[in-house]
Amino acid sequence: MHNPTILQCFHWYSPGGGTLWPEVAERAATFNDIGINMVWLPPPCKGSEGEHSIGYDTYDLFDLGEFFQKGSVATKYGTREQLHQAIDALHQYDIAVLLDVVVNHKMGADEKERVQVNPVNEQDRNQIHHDVIDCEAWTRYTFPARQGQYSKFIWDYKCFSGVDRIENPAQDGVFKIINDYTGDGWNDQVDDENGNFDYLMGSNIDYRNRAVTEEIKYWARWVMSQTHCDGFRLDAVKHIPAWFYKEWIEHVQEVAPKPLFIVAEYWANDVTKLQQYIDQVDSQTMLFDVPLHMKFHEASLKGSDYDMREIFTGTLVEADPFHAVTLVANHDTQPLQALEAPVETWFKPLAYALILLRENGVPSVFYPDLYGARYEDTGGDGERYHIEMPVVDKLESLILARQRFAHGVQTLWFDHPNCIAFSRSGTTEAPGCVVVMSNSDAGEKTLELGENYANKTWIDFLGNQDQRISTDETGTGVFTCPGGNVSVWVIEEALQRT
Structure with missing residues (x-):
């Protein structure tokens, strides 16, 4: 691909009502005209909030907006048919399609089960208390509306290593599920934040259960055959054992009709951790250059006090340019989100010039920077905020310059x-x-x-x-x-x- 350029074609507050897939289809020609040749779509699967779900609360991987589940047929972004139309439109202009893969956890279980759990210290997940609590947990996923179409796999408590809520007795926290697969601790080859960051949220998928591993491989084969996607963006990999993704990526590349473009989100402002992960998966995925994004954030705040000679020091694109996807912003860093670290508006043209026109790294452009965004949400202080993200000055010209002059x-x-x-x-x-x-x-x-x-x-x-x-x-x-x-x-x- 000539000067690959990714567009993250959504943000956390993208409008609902099934408008995104039709918008993507409509804009495909424009993407091609300005030099976008890869589009990263949001998670296409049904989330626990149905048509209100952003997509990172995965309920059913096999429902792409086809079944009446969680209150709707469509996802927030549209129906399965509209998804196919969007992908077909992109492919018509030789634009590659990256699907967002969210397989760290599941949410919105259909049934409760009797389980035994150990309470866990949330600040140090390696401190698993010996107390055994007999309780109920929402860990059984049967997908009654789909009735076994595409996959007959039923998820139960043996597929998960932890939950954040139990009932009878009702408690919130982090709880380690006791079953035949989880053993005494959490998965290895995950981030060491909080001691061990295997557990993040919801029903935490446990890849030590071989049936789970094979089901996620099967889903990958299925979704590739159904959508003809060209690659994947892997969500939250710091919480998923690297040995699983090494095996999974090897598998999908082997069965894919052509080489897939794969980029993983390991959100750590430490290039050593990123390099370690790349080694653990045998260099089979690219990673987002989080340290570079944080450099842009810092430089935009400091203004003329920032030493521009150091803008790439300690970044992935400097240490390992062949595995770096560079970015200025994404859905997690935008204002009012969990990893909020916005780059100030005045600095964004400089930051985009640095990722689009240099030869190192594959740049990712954020939808609101190209088209603008307005939204309201409540901040961590409980106050309501109206956010306006303006179009970045000359960004379209910078993307075009990448194709014409870089x-x-x-x-x-x-x-x-x-x-x-x-x-x-x-x-x-x-x-x-x-x-x-x-x-x-x-x-x-x-x-x-x-x-x-x-x-x-x-x-x-x-x-x-x-x-x-x-x-x-x-x-x-x-x-x-x-x-x-x-x-x-x-x-x-x-x-x-x-």
């Missing part, structure tokens, strides 16, 4: 705390560019590009500056940018050709 060898001029630059040399088939940005006053760089760029006239593709720049007989020129902004300089004759 080619060839990269050279960096990260030699000033406030003004940095990089160039792409271009190739015999496609032109390059020069990118200059400043987090302070207007900036300029005297750059020696070589004789291939002698006596050329350059213009700012973004239109942030009106003047033209000329390089001399040695290919040297003074390239500038506005204060707190970015300019993308391209050769005028190349612009006219492309």
